[in-house]
Amino acid sequence: MPDQTALVPQPGIMDIALYVSGEAKIAGHDDVLKLSANENPHGCSPAARAAFAAAAGDLNRYPATDHGPLRRAIGQVHGLDPDRIICGVGSDEVLQFAMHGFAGTGDEAIITRHGFSMYPILTRAVGAVPVIVEERDRRVDVDAILAAVTDRTRVVFVTNPGNPTGTMLEPAQLDRLAAALPGHVLLIHDGAYMEFAGAEDAGIALVDRYPNVLATRTFSKIYGLGGLRIGWGYGQPSLIEVLARIRQPFNLSNAQMDAAQAAVLDRDFTAFCRGENARLRDFLRQSLIQMGVGCDESHANFVLARFAGPEQARACDAALREAGILVRRVDGYALPDCLRITVGTEDDCRRVIAVIGDFMQGGAA
Numbered sequence: 001m002p003d004q005t006a007l008v009p010q011p012g013i014m015d016i017a018l019y020v021s022g023e024a025k026i027a028g029h030d031d032v033l034k035l036s037a038n039e040n041p042h043g044c045s046p047a048a049r050a051a052f053a054a055a056a057g058d059l060n061r062y063p064a065t066d067h068g069p070l071r072r073a074i075g076q077v078h079g080l081d082p083d084r085i086i087c088g089v090g091s092d093e094v095l096q097f098a099m100h101g102f103a104g105t106g107d108e109a110i111i112t113r114h115g116f117s118m119y120p121i122l123t124r125a126v127g128a129v130p131v132i133v134e135e136r137d138r139r140v141d142v143d144a145i146l147a148a149v150t151d152r153t154r155v156v157f158v159t160n161p162g163n164p165t166g167t168m169l170e171p172a173q174l175d176r177l178a179a180a181l182p183g184h185v186l187l188i189h190d191g192a193y194m195e196f197a198g199a200e201d202a203g204i205a206l207v208d209r210y211p212n213v214l215a216t217r218t219f220s221k222i223y224g225l226g227g228l229r230i231g232w233g234y235g236q237p238s239l240i241e242v243l244a245r246i247r248q249p250f251n252l253s254n255a256q257m258d259a260a261q262a263a264v265l266d267r268d269f270t271a272f273c274r275g276e277n278a279r280l281r282d283f284l285r286q287s288l289i290q291m292g293v294g295c296d297e298s299h300a301n302f303v304l305a306r307f308a309g310p311e312q313a314r315a316c317d318a319a320l321r322e323a324g325i326l327v328r329r330v331d332g333y334a335l336p337d338c339l340r341i342t343v344g345t346e347d348d349c350r351r352v353i354a355v356i357g358d359f360m361q362g363g364a365a
Contacts, residue, residue, distance in 0.1 A: 011105050012124035020332075029324040035342040035352060036328040038163075038193075038302050040224035042276070042345075044259070045269040048225065051262035055255035063257065065249040073261045074232055080204070084234055086243050089251055091192055091218040091231030095122055095157075097243040098214055098233075102154050102186045103128040109155040110148050112140050114165050114333050116190060119157045128154065138165040138296060138304070138335075142177045155186045160203065161193045164330045164340040166298030171202035178210045186239075189215045193300035195222040195270065196277050204234055211236045214243075221301060222273050223263040230260045277301050281343045287353045291360045302342045305356070310336040319359040325352055 026032050043049075067087040075082035088094040095118065103109060105127030111119045113135045120130040131153070133144040140158055149156075158177070161168045178187050187210070189203025194217060203215035216233045220226035230252065233243065263269075284303045288295040294306030307313040313329070317339055320327055328340040341352060 011127040012129075016121050016124045018121075023326050026321055026324060026326060031324060033325045033344070033348055033351060035344055035348065036326040036340075037226070038221060038300070038340075038342045039226055040222060040273060040301070041343075041348060042224065042269075042273055044224035045263045045266040047266045047269070048223070048259040048263040052228075052255050052259040055253075055258045058254055061254065063250055063252060063254045067252060067257060070252075070257045070261045070264075071232075073264050077264050077267065078201075078204070080234055084207070084237060084240055085232055086235075086240050086247065087230065087232045087252055087257075088247065089231070090220060090229040091190065091216040091233070092118055092122075093229075093247075093251065094214075094216050094231050094233040094243070095119075095188065095190070096125070097246045098186060098188060099123060099126045099128070099155065100246050101242045106152065107154040108150060108152040109157065110145055110153060111157050112145070112159075112162075114138060114162060114335060115157055116159050116163050116192075117332060123155070135165075138162070139167045140169045140173075142169075142173050142180075145177060146180050149181065149185065153182075153185050155188060156181065157188050157190065158203075159190045159192070161191075161197055161299035163193065163300065164302070164304055164328065164333050164335065164338070165296065166193075166300045166302060166304055167296055168197060168199075168299040169202070171200070171205065174202045175206065175209075178206050178213055181212065183212055185212060187213045189213065191215060192218045193221055196274060196281075196301045197299040198274065198278065199299075207234055207236060211238060214239060219260050219263060222270060222277075223260070224273075225259060225263060228256050228259055230256050276345075277343050280346060280349045283346075284341065284343060284349050284353065288356070291357050293356065293360065302340050304330070304335070305339045305341055307337050307339070313337050313339055316356060316359050320352065320355055323351075323355045325355060327352070 071082040071085040099122045103126050107128040108131045109123040110131050123130040133148045191203050194201045206213045214235045219230040285295045
């Protein structure tokens, strides 16, 4: 029998490997170029900064619990019903709502091999078991997912565009997945990078056709509000009702909501960020390919550089760090021969390409 005098955590908790964020400092370098966390190099909209500053005058006031103005702004920009939107502390919290609402001890959640590393954490936190399925050439494999579905499956996570791969699942394939899943399985389409894809959000498009689809988005990437932690989800009313019963009433502050509302409504700034990202993402990819480094087409705000092997990737990372540049090692995503590089400003991109070019020409291991 367990020791009744000792605290015992719930099943799965002690199996969680803690999430590790991108580094921000390098010893010996005062001016570090951080390209490790997929942050917007242009910051956030000036309107969002002004809204955040204005909110400082009401810090003694509790925020509204229904997130009404923010939900309406999101609905206006994306052509969605605000009543089917739920907001959270980053999209991570919306994913957490979903896991608490629909999975528990002994259930299974399907995660693709290179899927976002928060998924296993959220799965184990509710006592469920993460089931890892392989991708094909760094792309989500619908057939592999469907083959892994069992009577215990409750959730399927799909990151689209992928992180850290940057690849994207075609809408027809995504629809095929949703159509084939049993009705008791929740399909979560994580579109954190969708604003960079220049395409319709296929996950949101699925919501009207399938009651078991949740589409999530974030303000951390193209809107440059990673430091405020704001995200949202979209689903049919019956699904959102479940998530709303789990959400804490004051999970977002007035400052968060006001800044996010201003950010999403500033379409000109969003369009500028999207255009610059697309231009410089293509420059990074083509430059890497020309110097012999593999790089799939990316639909996000980063590229995944593929080297000849793990040793070469580690050596290139060391060369970049020596030059004061931080990128992301992705060994934990089963990609030990790769480095994920955030698309920065034009000067940032030229600087990182110059260092990698010198590395490749110098007889890289």
